[in-house]
Amino acid sequence: MIINHPLLGPRDAAEFVYKGDVGLIDRPDGMSDDLDTFHDYAYLRDNPAGEHQELWYHEQGDRSWLVVTRSTLTHEITKVELARDVARARGRSS
Amino acid sequence: MKYSAWQVFKEGLTGNKGWKPVWREPEPKAEYDVVIVGGGGHGLSTAYYLAKEFGVTNVCVVEKGWLGGGNIGRNTTIIRSNYLLEGNQPFYEKSLKLWEGLEQDFNYNAMVSQRSIINLIHSDAQRDAFARRANAMRLSGADSEILDKAGIMKACPFLDFDNARFPIQGALRQKRGGTVRHDAVAWGYARGADERGVDILQNCEMTGFIRDKDGAVVGVETAKGQIRAKKVAVCVAGSSSRVMSMAGMRLPIESHVLQAFVSEGLKPIIPGVITFGAGHFYVSQSDKGGLVFGGDIDGYNTYAQRGNLPVVEDVCEGGMAIMPMIGRARLLRMWGGIMDMSMDGSPFITKTDIPGLYFNGGWCYGGFKATPASGYCYAHLLATDRMHEVATQFRLDRFRRGLPIDEKGQGAQPNLH
Numbered sequence: 187m188i189i190n191h192p193l194l195g196p197r198d199a200a201e202f203v204y205k206g207d208v209g210l211i212d213r214p215d216g217m218s219d220d221l222d223t224f225h226d227y228a229y230l231r232d233n234p235a236g237e238h239q240e241l242w243y244h245e246q247g248d249r250s251w252l253v254v255t256r257s258t259l260t261h262e263i264t265k266v267e268l269a270r271d272v273a274r275a276r277g278r279s280s
Numbered sequence: 281m282k283y284s285a286w287q288v289f290k291e292g293l294t295g296n297k298g299w300k301p302v303w304r305e306p307e308p309k310a311e312y313d314v315v316i317v318g319g320g321g322h323g324l325s326t327a328y329y330l331a332k333e334f335g336v337t338n339v340c341v342v343e344k345g346w347l348g349g350g351n352i353g354r355n356t357t358i359i360r361s362n363y364l365l366e367g368n369q370p371f372y373e374k375s376l377k378l379w380e381g382l383e384q385d386f387n388y389n390a391m392v393s394q395r396s397i398i399n400l401i402h403s404d405a406q407r408d409a410f411a412r413r414a415n416a417m418r419l420s421g422a423d424s425e426i427l428d429k430a431g432i433m434k435a436c437p438f439l440d441f442d443n444a445r446f447p448i449q450g451a452l453r454q455k456r457g458g459t460v461r462h463d464a465v466a467w468g469y470a471r472g473a474d475e476r477g478v479d480i481l482q483n484c485e486m487t488g489f490i491r492d493k494d495g496a497v498v499g500v501e502t503a504k505g506q507i508r509a510k511k512v513a514v515c516v517a518g519s520s521s522r523v524m525s526m527a528g529m530r531l532p533i534e535s536h537v538l539q540a541f542v543s544e545g546l547k548p549i550i551p552g553v554i555t556f557g558a559g560h561f562y563v564s565q566s567d568k569g570g571l572v573f574g575g576d577i578d579g580y581n582t583y584a585q586r587g588n589l590p591v592v593e594d595v596c597e598g599g600m601a602i603m604p605m606i607g608r609a610r611l612l613r614m615w616g617g618i619m620d621m622s623m624d625g626s627p628f629i630t631k632t633d634i635p636g637l638y639f640n641g642g643w644c645y646g647g648f649k650a651t652p653a654s655g656y657c658y659a660h661l662l663a664t665d666r667m668h669e670v671a672t673q674f675r676l677d678r679f680r681r682g683l684p685i686d687e688k689g690q691g692a693q694p695n696l697h
């Protein structure tokens with residue numbers, strides 16, 4: 187697979203470390219959220235067959251985190267964003 | 281028809297005209313006591329043990345494809361019981377004991393071949409860990425032995441003992457481990473279940489659950505219409521999330537692809553199964569002579585039954601590093617299968633919060649060896665509504681209760697197992 191890095195252009199997926207579902211950005215609040223919310227966050231996954239938004243870390247490159255939109259049926263990648271931008275858009279980061 | 285050497289001899293003399301189809305192609309009834317979703321190895325063994333051991337014969341198996349076409353025909357056929365934790369090891373030892381009597385039990389030649397499994401040791405720390413594992417295995421009634429360097433040199437003289445990064449110091453060996461002809465396992469269980477009255481519906485995709493007004497599952501929608509059931513038993517590892525999402529459930533599972541490889545056929549050169557865990561490579565030799573080998577999962581969510589080239593390179597490098605002679609063999613075929621990677625690397629055989637719905641899955645890349653015990657314990661649960669004593673920890677709620685079965689001690693990370 188080739189991941190089209192927003193800053194560096196097309197890069198081999200082997201340069202990246204895979205983290206998983208993009209929902210991992212939405213970590214619950216440790217002070218106010220309950221244990222069930224943390225359980226669901228840490229352990230449960232949608233695991234869809236089809237379009238999947240997921241976190242990839244460019245460890246062998248610029249060490250940026252990316253959000254890749256990829257089909258789990260064909261491996262086709264349709265969108266690549268900086269995770270920073272996605273997190274900001276979700277109000278997770280300033 | 282009971283298979284025997286005499287039967288083969290008689291049919292040989294009479295033109296092989298007496299062989300019958302091994303199972304029927306029935307039409308579904310309107311209702312069963314148990315509907316099993318998924319006619320893979322585990323689903324078929326569940327049906328077999330339900331009928332044979334627990335007297336539940338009003339059973340139907342719904343399978344989207346054909347028998348032997350899923351992971352039961354895609355794995356690398358290894359059987360073993362060399363686990364560490366109490367939640368796992370007695371279960372896998374139960375499975376190995378069932379493998380040992382399987383062919384007589386279901387009267388089918390599954391070519392169970394106990395030619396040993398060897399896990400290589402490269403450091404003092406690894407020897408300590410494997411000695412602990414060997415003791416845990418013995419506590420469950422399994423066999424194990426630690427080989428020193430001379431012992432492993434005698435067993436496998438062709439390995440690269442002076443490998444600069446991973447010199448071989450010894451090995452953990454389980455002589456009762458080995459390989460089995462995997463598709464014959466599916467056929468044998470299907471035949472045994474069918475003989476006892478179980479209806480096996482091939483090419484019959486399950487498309488949804490039937491719920492009553494209280495939300496309980498009372499049957500399944502299929503390509504051949506509605507089939508009602510007192511209990512619905514899902515057994516579709518690889519596609520568990522897809523099927524259980526039809527009941528509104530999210531699972532502690534990601535689907536990943538594991539690739540496998542086979543070389544051209546060679547004369548016997550490998551004594552049993554050899555694993556090089558430090559380099560992510562393992563190999564055995566099939567009865568046809570092909571070297572069957574593999575390594576890590578690709579490591580990203582996928583339902584495509586094929587992997588990518590970086591893992592191919594990684595596996596071949598692992599093979600060359602530890603067993604340089606493998607470079608003389610030509611790679612014949614490679615393929616991929618989809619694994620239910622659970623959050624602690626251990627499986628589920630469990631009730632769910634939904635009445636009438638049962639779940640078996642999360643086998644990671646260790647499902648094949650578990651086939652007999654998985655079916656036996658799932659049948660036990662379905663017939664008695666209690667967990668079998670060797671499977672009490674395979675609960676779906678174990679993460680919520682803080683009781684994961686974390687064989688590797690690595691935490692909630694599905695792509696590590």
